[in-house]
Amino acid sequence: MVIKLDSKLNIMHAVTLLRAGKLVAFPTETVYGLGADANNEMAVRQIFRAKERPFDHPLIVHIAKKEQLPEWARDISSSAMRLAETFWPGPLTMVLKKQPHVLKVVTAGQETIALRVPNHPIALALLQVFGGGIAAPYANIFTHISPTSAEAVMEALAEKVDLILDGGLCEVGLESTIVDMTGHTPVILRKGMVTADEISAVLEMPIAVSPQETVRVPGMHHVHYAPSTRTLLMNTSEIINFLKTLKDDELPIILLIHTELSLPAVNKTFCVNMPNQAKAYAHELYRVLRSLDQERPKYIIIEDVPNTIEWQAIRDRLQKASGRTNDSH
Numbered sequence: 564m565v566i567k568l569d570s571k572l573n574i575m576h577a578v579t580l581l582r583a584g585k586l587v588a589f590p591t592e593t594v595y596g597l598g599a600d601a602n603n604e605m606a607v608r609q610i611f612r613a614k615e616r617p618f619d620h621p622l623i624v625h626i627a628k629k630e631q632l633p634e635w636a637r638d639i640s641s642s643a644m645r646l647a648e649t650f651w652p653g654p655l656t657m658v659l660k661k662q663p664h665v666l667k668v669v670t671a672g673q674e675t676i677a678l679r680v681p682n683h684p685i686a687l688a689l690l691q692v693f694g695g696g697i698a699a700p701y702a703n704i705f706t707h708i709s710p711t712s713a714e715a716v717m718e719a720l721a722e723k724v725d726l727i728l729d730g731g732l733c734e735v736g737l738e739s740t741i742v743d744m745t746g747h748t749p750v751i752l753r754k755g756m757v758t759a760d761e762i763s764a765v766l767e768m769p770i771a772v773s774p775q776e777t778v779r780v781p782g783m784h785h786v787h788y789a790p791s792t793r794t795l796l797m798n799t800s801e802i803i804n805f806l807k808t809l810k811d812d813e814l815p816i817i818l819l820i821h822t823e824l825s826l827p828a829v830n831k832t833f834c835v836n837m838p839n840q841a842k843a844y845a846h847e848l849y850r851v852l853r854s855l856d857q858e859r860p861k862y863i864i865i866e867d868v869p870n871t872i873e874w875q876a877i878r879d880r881l882q883k884a885s886g887r888t889n890d891s892h
């Protein structure tokens with residue numbers, strides 16, 4: 564059964580469900596998560612089934628506060644503590660060596676675990692009252708766009724989730740930055756709105772960025788966060804050329820533009836204006852892609868965004884959405 568709730572007063576009900584091994588979708592500042600008790604193997608398996616997610620794709624465990632880190636991770640370096648103190652609660656996930664009790668199904672059999680304290684009042688209230696860790700991937704079918712509203716979760720997983728906590732639109736709108744803290748040099752495994760530069764500044768040391776999201780287990784999955792409409796990422800001159808050579812059976816198309824680009828008027832070509840600031844763009848992106856996808860155009864054409872640090876996580880997701888996984892920069 565799905566009950567849509569919108570009040571912190573309903574946290575107790577959500578906790579009762581989690582303790583009974585049920586699935587609860589909840590808002591975080593990044594995207595909505597599909598949560599289960601991280602210590603309940605059957606419940607965690609249910610997440611993979613609901614999402615049609617391969618078991619080689621490990622989950623992030625969410626905790627209420629950094630003081631709970633040692634319950635899940637060991638050999639926590641002073642650098643890792645520094646990042647927790649600086650960025651938690653917030654959109655940063657750390658990969659650390661796991662405690663022996665952590666379930667294999669959570670870590671895909673690896674010796675490491677991904678942990679995060681989300682910055683959302685409902686997520687934090689849920690985690691505090693629950694007391695344990697909540698394993699939660701984004702609350703949609705595997706490779707589909709991450710949901711940034713309760714409605715999006717409802718549409719994707721209505722029959723498969725026991726409860727959806729409604730916290731409105733997610734503030735950040737993109738999944739957390741993932742940084743691997745198990746080695747000598749920290750490595751960014753997934754870009755997010757906490758940038759490599761910010762992490763490097765806090766740690767006062769250089770950090771590495773993995774060329775693309777790494778699962779570090781057999782079975783890499785290249786297309787992520789993809790709309791079902793054919794989506795192309797183009798610079799402005801490519802867009803203009805594309806419009807010139809369009810054939811009738813390639814229409815309608817939707818253009819996602821964030822600059823003052825002036826385009827030739829073409830029949831059945833619709834322009835959607837995006838914010839030209841990275842934070843605001845990230846906040847809107849998945850919500851807009853989801854609604855454009857529902858219009859069923861032939862193409863979604865996205866104007867490429869600047870190759871600067873504050874746009875990096877957005878570029879990464881746009882490249883994934885358009886099936887271009889190799890960043891040439």
Ligand code: TXA
Nearest residue numbers: 593595596621622623658675676677700701738739778
């Ligand atoms: O913002 C977020 O991180 C959202 C919200 C719900 O917290 N969650 C999220 O989960 O994006 P998901 O499942 O879509 O992404 C989890 C990522 C995967 O790319 C997975 O490979 C990585 O975390 N991951 C999990 N455990 C790992 C580990 N031990 N080592 C390396 N990567 C790991």
Ligand code: MG
Nearest residue numbers: 620700701706
């Ligand atoms: Mg994923």
